[in-house]
Amino acid sequence: MKYPLDCEENFNNSMLFWLSKFLKFKINSLSNKLLDNPDLLRDINIKLNTTPKNITELDNLAKQIRNIGIIGINTYFNPLKKFYEQIIHYKLYSLKIIDEDLVIEILASITAGLSDASKKNYKIAIVNFFKFLNSQNKDDDGSHVFEIELKNWLGLKASAGQKLPEYMNEEQMKLFLKTLDEFNFKSNSDRNKLAIKIILFTGIRVNEVLRLRLKDISFENELVSLRIHAKGNKYRVVLLDINLINNHLNYLKNIIAQDDFIFIGRNSKPLTQAYISRLIENVLLQAGIRKEKNGAHMLRHSFATLLYKKEKDLLLVQEALGHASLNTSRIYTHFDNDKLKLAAKIAKNLKDDS
Structure with a gap:
């Protein structure tokens, strides 16, 4: 089922709505080999059908998901949580305003001091999130397409070559x-x-x-x-x-x-x-x-x-x-x-x- 992009009464709630949908999508596509509480996973899926009141509530659900054995959920959710906490300060009125320049501007702030490996995780999470939005949103005039690829994000030192790993002799x-x-x-x-x-x-x-x-x-x-x-x-x-x-x-x-x-x-x-x-x-x-x-x-x-x-x-x-x-x-x-x-x-x- 597809939903209008700005599906809630304000920007913050619309972002929470889509973050909830994306989190639900990821927990049901990641490996469940280590899942030890199927009933709790069911309950979390049901809760995600209703938009959480705030990012803290959604964060708590993500932690429960990790604790029951859905490995890898933090790789996607933690960067998006940081992204949400920054973008709400911009006082936007629609998700359609978000473009690559704005995303890069926010990434410059939230990834400062992080390693290239961590920055790559942020890139993967955010690009995947906007691809999910592209496939799931639909207004009366059709789907809005975000062109968020971050190919030229300068936060990653792609030209520096592969960093040698730490090791013991x-x-x-x-x-x-x-x-x-x-x-x-x-x-x-x-x-x-x-x-x-x-x-x-x-x-x-x-x-x-x-x-x-x-x-x-x-x-x-x-x-x-x-x-x-x-x-x-x-x-x-x-x-x-x-x-x-x-x-x-x-x-x-x-x-x-x-x-x-x-x-x-x-x-x-x-x-x-x-x-x-x-x-x-x-x-x-x-x-x-x-x-x-x-x-x-x-x-x-x-x-x-x-x-x-x-x-x-x-x-x-x-x-x-x-x-x-x-x-x-x-x-x-x-x-x-x-x-x-x-x-x-x-x-x-x-x-x-x-």
């Missing part, structure tokens, strides 16, 4: 592991250490760790096989030496059903990515390792960097990390400085010949 990884083994977690020490070590020793994404169920783990001689539920509802298998995690395997004995998630909290729900990243940040802090980005993804980069450095096999890196494209894996070749050392020797030879 081999000595730092050894120090990190030593500190992790000695770290005194307040609770569930084996659970926390097992999750962190799996990330570091296999390079899998933190959300892939959190999706692991007991049935996804099997043992063969000295190897542990992990069946990973990856991006795009695809699966792959990674292996690790059982001796690397042997001290923490008693934790698995308390998990009863094969379909149970392995890494859960007190509420029997899967741990969050933010929780795992905080654990890792605390260990890094105690180890005295300082990085610009200290979260779980840095461990993935560390594994990939070490793997390429040791094996010089880009296809192996691609397979191990589950990259869809080999080009994504190429970034780890930038850390291979063997050829750069040859260049340094050539320069040294020039000096010796003089």
Whole structure:
């Protein structure tokens, strides 16, 4: 069903109406693999049929959606919430006034100081929102079309090239592991250490760790096989030496059903990515390792960097990390400085010949 673009009595309410429609559209199109409360999802869908009174009420619904396992909703809603909070100050009388220049002006304010990765999330959310409006609005004179593409938004430094990721070198990884083994977690020490070590020793994404169920783990001689539920509802298998995690395997004995998630909290729900990243940040802090980005993804980069450095096999890196494209894996070749050392020797030879 399509609706008039300015469907409420004022601009603010019209924006809230469309944000509610877009939020409902996204929660029913994102993956529901981790959904643990279908009844609550139904109730939220019903509530979204009525325009919330304010952005805070809509924000609370978005948080409930995230808490019941609809992964990725924050990527879309949080930028749009910030956008709404800014655009209402412009005192507009119609959504039809919004154009690309105005959107860029608002983005310049709300994304100041953010990383390029965060800015890309804002771009994705806002472009998707206006595409949704294009497909769903219809007035007496036809649909209004927003030409919001943000191709020339200068907030993204597209010409600067791909930024090299943060990672630990081999000595730092050894120090990190030593500190992790000695770290005194307040609770569930084996659970926390097992999750962190799996990330570091296999390079899998933190959300892939959190999706692991007991049935996804099997043992063969000295190897542990992990069946990973990856991006795009695809699966792959990674292996690790059982001796690397042997001290923490008693934790698995308390998990009863094969379909149970392995890494859960007190509420029997899967741990969050933010929780795992905080654990890792605390260990890094105690180890005295300082990085610009200290979260779980840095461990993935560390594994990939070490793997390429040791094996010089880009296809192996691609397979191990589950990259869809080999080009994504190429970034780890930038850390291979063997050829750069040859260049340094050539320069040294020039000096010796003089």
